[in-house]
Amino acid sequence: MGSRVNPSRNKTPLTSPHSSTSPVDNPILPDLPVGEMRSTLQDWYQQQGRKLPWRNHPHPYPIWVSEIMLQQTQVKTVIPYYYRWLEAFPTVEKLAQADQQQVLKVWEGLGYYARGRNLHKAAQKIMQDFGGQFPDTLAKVLTLPGIGRTTAGGILSAAFNQPVSILDGNVKRVLARLTALSVPPRQAVSQLWQLSDRLLDPEQPRDYNQAIMDLGATICTPKNPACLLCPWQQYCQAYHQGIQTQIPMRETKAPLPHKNIGVAVIRNAEDEILIDRRLDEGLLGGLWEFPGGKIEENETIEDCIKREIQEELGIAIAVEDHLITLDHAYTHFRVTLNVYNCRHLEGKPQAIECQEIRWVSLEEIDQFPFPKANSQIIDALRKAQT
């Protein structure tokens, strides 16, 4: 709690008013023993590095897939998805030929679904523009959707042993502590990239990049870093100052807004259920869902559901009994889903605010990719049926 910081307070040094360069301007240490640091890190990596499925792979495709899955996602979460993905789409060509719904079904549950859609689009671009070969230059790799500077460096170093630096969450944290960075990393991105460039081992860039990420993931962890086991302990300013748990400094964050949502499970005379496919852009793009919307002030859940279904699908329904209420947290807000069983009364459903609409049975609903919160609704439907 003592590490929570108001960023504005850090823009001016509390100390000497005469100092012309604050740590923000120059967090780079003047005399880092770069060669020695590379050597100690590489030695540590040979002994303590993680064995991961995509390491030392001869082909860039599996490495690329792993890099995309690992964006903002922990290794443990990624591994089963990684294997399933390569089974479903063993080559760039197979991925390019798949349709988006297959792709999203395999990605289902992993989150940040634009990653899956971009992987798919990039595979098609590789087939069209690069003759089916994953590109091996930084400029070309950066033209692929879903690949930024860090992911490009990760792929080029791992697949081709090219000396391209990275600045992911692990590296940011390691370098912030190494320099006892006195501002949140976001305010020093340019300087951190310079430091990352400087430290990168030009002789063994593949192992160096993997090593510094392993260091961040297993030793220089966000909480309770294992400084006594760290190969860079002697170079670490945060450790020497005893402030390693306070760095990197955090941004102040506004509390998450909460939305109350009415959700309809609509059945027709054949006992089929109405689902809709969301637009490709934005939250949960391209996934299927049960229709519904935000409950306005002074509106009952029943009124909300009837109104939303009329607006979104152009049909009249009867709202019947309560199925389930569940809470879910997204990155920028929380929701409570109030789910009700409903009956279709009249009108043909139209895709007004979505891409597509289907009447489906509970048996065939598994074929469609749903976001996590909606999967819980499906579970509840199955339970209610038996």
Next chain:
DNA sequence: TACCCGTGGGG
């Protein structure tokens, strides 16, 4: 350039 974009696990 801030803000948007999921989900699971740890403390």
Next chain:
DNA sequence: TCCCCAAGGGT
């Protein structure tokens, strides 16, 4: 229970 954060990129 709640907050934090994880191999970031797109706009």
